[in-house]
Amino acid sequence: MLIDFLLAVFEKNNDKNAIVWKDKTYSYAWLLERINYWQNRIQSEKIEKGKVVVLEADFSPNSIALFLALMEHSCILVPLTRSIESQQAEFIEIAQAEIYFSIDDNDHLKITKLPNVAHHEFYTRLKTSSHAGLVLFSSGSTGKSKAAVHDLVKLLEKFKIPRYNYITLTFLLYDHIGGLETMFYTLSNGGCIVTAQTRSPDSILERVEKYKVELLPVSPTFINLILLSESYKRYDFSSLKTVTYGTEPMPESTLARFHGLFPHIKLIQKYGLSELGILRSKSKSSNSLWVKVGGEGFQTRVVEGILQIKASSAMLGYLNAPTPFIEDGWFNTKDVVEIDGEYLKILGRQSEIINVGGEKVYPAEVESVIQSLDNVAEVTVYGEKNAITGNIVCAKVRLLKEEDKKQLTKRLKHYCREHLQNYKVPVKVKIVEEKQYSERFKKIRQNNQRDHPETPISNGMSFRASL
Numbered sequence: 176m177l178i179d180f181l182l183a184v185f186e187k188n189n190d191k192n193a194i195v196w197k198d199k200t201y202s203y204a205w206l207l208e209r210i211n212y213w214q215n216r217i218q219s220e221k222i223e224k225g226k227v228v229v230l231e232a233d234f235s236p237n238s239i240a241l242f243l244a245l246m247e248h249s250c251i252l253v254p255l256t257r258s259i260e261s262q263q264a265e266f267i268e269i270a271q272a273e274i275y276f277s278i279d280d281n282d283h284l285k286i287t288k289l290p291n292v293a294h295h296e297f298y299t300r301l302k303t304s305s306h307a308g309l310v311l312f313s314s315g316s317t318g319k320s321k322a323a324v325h326d327l328v329k330l331l332e333k334f335k336i337p338r339y340n341y342i343t344l345t346f347l348l349y350d351h352i353g354g355l356e357t358m359f360y361t362l363s364n365g366g367c368i369v370t371a372q373t374r375s376p377d378s379i380l381e382r383v384e385k386y387k388v389e390l391l392p393v394s395p396t397f398i399n400l401i402l403l404s405e406s407y408k409r410y411d412f413s414s415l416k417t418v419t420y421g422t423e424p425m426p427e428s429t430l431a432r433f434h435g436l437f438p439h440i441k442l443i444q445k446y447g448l449s450e451l452g453i454l455r456s457k458s459k460s461s462n463s464l465w466v467k468v469g470g471e472g473f474q475t476r477v478v479e480g481i482l483q484i485k486a487s488s489a490m491l492g493y494l495n496a497p498t499p500f501i502e503d504g505w506f507n508t509k510d511v512v513e514i515d516g517e518y519l520k521i522l523g524r525q526s527e528i529i530n531v532g533g534e535k536v537y538p539a540e541v542e543s544v545i546q547s548l549d550n551v552a553e554v555t556v557y558g559e560k561n562a563i564t565g566n567i568v569c570a571k572v573r574l575l576k577e578e579d580k581k582q583l584t585k586r587l588k589h590y591c592r593e594h595l596q597n598y599k600v601p602v603k604v605k606i607v608e609e610k611q612y613s614e615r616f617k618k619i620r621q622n623n624q625r626d627h628p629e630t631p632i633s634n635g636m637s638f639r640a641s642l
Contacts, residue, residue, distance in 0.1 A: 178247050180335050188365035195369045201236045213244035224249040225302035227293040231255045232278035234345040234370040251308035254350040258614045269322050297324040297491045311449045322494035323449045329488045334363040341390040344369045356453045376406035387414035395425040397616040421445035423617050424539040428547035434462040451486040465518040482508045529558035529566050531598045544594045550575050553611045570601040
């Protein structure tokens with residue numbers, strides 16, 4: 176039985192809180208009963224094993240219990256959230272979804288049976304082995320979204336090893352590999368999931384204070400918003416032991432400022448991909464971007480400066496794209512890294528590098544410098560074609576308060592020359608008013624986009640972290 180090990184944990188923690196939702200607590204005893212309820216409902220709805228099921232929801236008591244019940248029924252789950260509403264029809268078609276479950280803001284379920292018949296070879300393999308599956312969509316920033324198909328038996332294997340018990344806030348979304356792994360990690364260790372109905376700095380920190388949250392997984396963009404809003408001055412979050420960050424590169428200036436304000440909080444950089452799952456990681460220190468990644472079921476190596484990973488939990492493949500795996504089963508992350516013993520440092524996406532007269536410029540480095548400049552709320556660095564140098568460095572800046580463009584440009588370039596080599600200094604500076612992050616609190620890049628949705632994270636060197 177796929178979730179037997181989870182059920183054993185639930186039984187052991189029968190009287191403990193499993194979920195906090197809309198200021199109401201739900202125990203592990205309730206979760207066990209609710210899983211049983213949904214198993215009976217699945218039977219009464221005559222849903223066959225192996226069916227491809229869309230589950231549109233955010234984290235809630237029923238969305239968690241139903242997810243686990245569908246897993247146990249060997250269904251192939253396609254979690255979606257309202258953040259992709261404009262792409263919903265496309266995703267349902269790509270996934271060949273046969274049944275549509277929708278859980279509303281009141282935690283009520285609606286079931287719709289669809290006319291599709293799932294026939295992809297990956298689905299056939301899962302059905303033949305009676306394994307539950309998972310389909311995750313990429314952000315589609317470089318074109319059509321890719322649908323990664325996982326065998327949930329393999330993806331869940333690492334959660335059988337007992338780890339730490341935390342009160343954890345689910346900031347990352349229900350259809351995100353990081354959000355799902357947060358759910359599995361917390362439940363498999365008898366922790367408590369604190370859900371978030373809205374994701375603003377004030378609403379998140381208010382829940383951290385109220386429920387004494389110990390672990391908070393967020394994005395670097397959201398950490399920057401906490402600093403800009405100064406919401407940290409309005410709440411007591413002394414309970415917070417660890418903040419993990421991932422999904423995009425962390426500006427070193429943002430990390431340094433947050434750590435300086437909250438030295439008691441352990442900061443850990445996470446690394447994962449929708450195609451492989453989340454690797455275990457260990458930052459060199461809370462104010463360092465050097466990180467060890469790996470752990471059980473993962474091998475890592477660096478080839479010509481690019482991180483490659485082989486994972487026992489790797490996806491079967493894409494529903495709508497060729498396999499990205501090279502012949503020996505390794506996955507090219509396309510992340511450029513430096514290496515120092517067992518530690519790696521992310522420099523940037525291979526596709527994001529700006530080539531200026533033969534010199535490489537990594538946007539994250541320039542952004543980190545500009546982000547530390549007074550009156551800068553957000554910055555996105557990108558390249559533009561140039562007849563002389565091949566490319567020039569450009570910066571799109573959102574300010575905290577109004578400032579003369581000429582004065583800001585002069586001040587910004589002068590500051591960059593003090594902290595960067597000349598070829599890295601932006602030639603063009605554009606002041607914008609719109610926010611530069613998505614609903615998932617991830618930086619929006621117009622140029623040199625990633626080929627897959629996750630981040631952080633030379634020379635043909637093998638690397639394997641011992642974590």
